[in-house]
Amino acid sequence: MPRWVASAPRLTILRKPGTVDRTAHSSLTKLRVRSASTHVAPTAINLRPNIPPRNRELYDALSALGGAAETHVNISRLQLALRGLAAQDAVTRVAVLGLNSQSSAQRLARLLLADPLGAEARWEKELVKAGDGNARAVLLKYGDESDSHAPTPLYKILSVPSRILQSHNLEILVSTLNVNVANTVALASTESSAESMLVPKLQATSARRLPVPYPVHKTLILGEGIDSAIGFGRFLSDNIQDMDDMVKVAIELPAPSDEANADPKTQVGSAAINMEVGTKALGTFRESIQNSIVYERGWFRSGLPVLSDWLVRHLQPVGSIKPIQKTLIASIADDVEASITNEDTARLHKLALVPKDQDVAASVIGHLESWAEKSHTELRDQLDEAFLAKNWHKLSWWKLLWRVDDVTMISSEILERRWLVSAEKNSIYLAGRMSQAGYPEDVQKLAVASIPEVTTQDTAPTSENPRTDLSTHVRKPTPWPGHIASARTELINDTVPPLQALAQRLILQTFSTTSLSSAASALLYASVSSFSVFEASAVAALGLTFSLRRMQKLWEGARESWQGTVREEGRRTLKDTEETVRMIVRSHRKKKVGEDEGMVERRAAREAVGRVREALGKISGGGAGDGNGKA
Structure with missing residues (x-):
């Protein structure tokens, strides 16, 4: 023959x-x-090739898409499309993937490429015995069986003298697709099921054993039995009904009773095949050409003609490029647009969860009013309790003679333990709520300046005017969460030392007046003979009474003034804090949701997709459905 x-x-x-x-x-x-x-490694870096003039605009638009939508486009598929536009007669890659088993995919590839007019070739035997599912992938290329190829760790290359591969410039990759449910979770977080089918991962035999993507134009999925069909259904995360030109699913099932039940027109999205019937029909025809009728009947019963027609569909050039290349480019644009839409949807959903400004302001004001009410109640109750306590009564005027050194300790203790302690802690919680509500900069940077008061000669505390509410320096602005602590420190520094000094001065004045009156009494008694002891003692008693009365009046007045200063300073501090928070809420304007870097990138990617679609529309020739080819 x-x-x-x-x-x-x-x-x-x-x-x-x-x-x-x-x-x-x-x-x-x-x-x-x-x-x-024709095969270029996925990681190869190529110089700009000589692009055919009719494809230059589409090539440039597709290259620009890779730069503008880098995070949304599958680089492997994009490189495949660019190489197809750069070549005069680009190679079409088809993958035949078995579900969890490569041996069945190898037998199917043999049936699709075998020449029934010739005897069983050597490549058929090598392909069938190439190994099981754990073996390397097999790449079928057109050529003589004696051709030698450079070894590659990704797949084994077989040269096949098939007219189908030659006339349509085809390369067929035979590998496996793992659809175990345990791996589906990991797949969902990295890529879609459509990408995993159109970009099979080849396991290298090197020490690192990193999977290498191998993009293809079309993929034929082969399953065996109902269980594999169910597993494939669980694996799918995309709708592949509209991808019949690129993805075909074949399930090996029992053959129908006659070839009429295997009409290719009734098997659109998937196909039911029986490789045993097809293999038997092929062997029958090879035994004798007189068995052609038996072969034809068995071949149609096997369902393989559906796959043969699908294999070469849209591979004949129509216009400047093949319809399958146009389908690939359109699919890349659709995937990029879908990825951008998903990211936009996630962004809008995130923004929808952010509460409105009015609601945030109302929530902050509500917490502020609750805090202010509790703080004013605390200020009143705690100071009432402190000024009725035993420690404060230790500073009564008649105990001042031996308690004068305890004035600083007792008054400072009242301020540190009774003066807005809980309010200070709750103000920190309120600041945290404001920061969570979106006021971080205002909370940290806005300062509240207290009213400055400078001590002068006319306003300085004296024994006649024992004022303790005056500051000796200008108060520095402090952030509002620390305003209470700052005010407490200022009270201790500005009011306690004058109170201590007044107490010591009153004691000194009392002893001085008493000593002078006593000395005058003794002088009168000694110098004036008419003065009796009783009369002279009356002068000393008068001086003692006057000094004690003066000390009582001034000290008790100073104590009451200090109590009023502490109360008033507490109310003023709470009022300033409350007004500051209200001012922050009123003046705060949340930044408008601007065009972040992601939004600008997505807009540029959409424009790049539009340019690709426009350039693709200018390519002459019919749609993808006009390029049916026959083997």
Whole structure:
């Protein structure tokens, strides 16, 4: 039987057994070189090729899409599309993936490419015995069986002298698709199921064993039985009903009773096949050409004609590029647009969860009013309790003679333990609520300046005017959460020392007046003979009474004034804090949701997608449905 051998992509010659045609041999050698150069490693960095003028606009638009939508586009598929536009007759990649098993996919690829007019070839035997699901992937390329290929750790290369591969410039990758439910969770977090089918991952045999993406134009999924179909259904995360040109699902089931039940028109999205019937039909025809009718019936019963038609569909050039290339580019644009839409939806959902400004302000004001009410109640009750306590009565005027050194300790203790202690803690919680509500900068940076009061000669505390509510320096602005602590420190520094000084001065004045009156009494008694002891003692008693009365009046007045100052300063501090928070809420304007970097990037990506679609529409030729080819 004559044997057909390809000498060029569009030229065939008849060679008799035992003869050698040098021209054909030279052409075949050139074809092998060209065929070997069609595969470019996914990680290769190539210079800009010579783009055909008719594809230059689409090529530039697609390249710009890779830069503008870097986080949304599948780089492997984009590189495949760019290489297709750069070549005059680009290679079409088809993947045949078995569900969890590669051996069945290898048998299916053999049936689709085998020549029924010839005997079983060597590549068929090598393909069938290539291994089980744990073996490397197999790449089927057009060529003579004696061709040698450079070894690669990703797959095993077999040269197949098939007219289907030659006429349509096809390469078929035979591998496996793992659809175990345990791996579905990991898949959902990284890529869609459609991407995992159109970009199979090849496991390298190197030490690192990192998966390498191998993008294809079309993918044929093969399952065995109902269980594999159910597993594939669980694996799917995308709707592939509209991807029939790119993804085909075949399930091996029992063959129908006759070929009429296997009409290809009734099997659109998926196909039911039986490889055993197809293998038997192929063997029957190879035994004798007289079994052609039996072969045809068995072949149609196996369901394989549906896959044969799908394999070469849209591979004949229509216009400047093949319809399958246009489908690939349109699919890339659709995927980018879907990714951008999903990100926009997630962004809008996140913004919808953010409470409104009015609600946030009302919540903060509500917490502020509750805090102010509790703080004023605390100030009143705690100071009442402190000024009725035993410690404060230790500073009564008649105990001042031996308690004068305890004035600083007792008054400071009242301020530190009774003066707005709980209010200070709750103000920190209120500041935290404001920060959570969106006021971080205002809470940290806004300062409240107290009213400055400078001590002068006319307003300085004296024994006649024992004022203790005056500051000796200008108060520095402090952030409002620390306003209470700052006010307490100022009270201790500004009011306690004058009170201590007044107590010591009153004691000194009392002793001085008493001593002078006593001395005057003794002088009168000694110098005036008419003065009796009783009369002289009356002068000393008068001086003692006057000094004690003066000390009582001034000290008790100073104590009452200090109590009023402490109360008033507490109310003023609470009022300033409350007004500050209200002012923050009133003056605060939340930044408008601006165009963050992600939004600008998504807009640029959408514009790049639009340019790709516009350039794709200018490509002459019909749609993807106009390029049906026959083997």
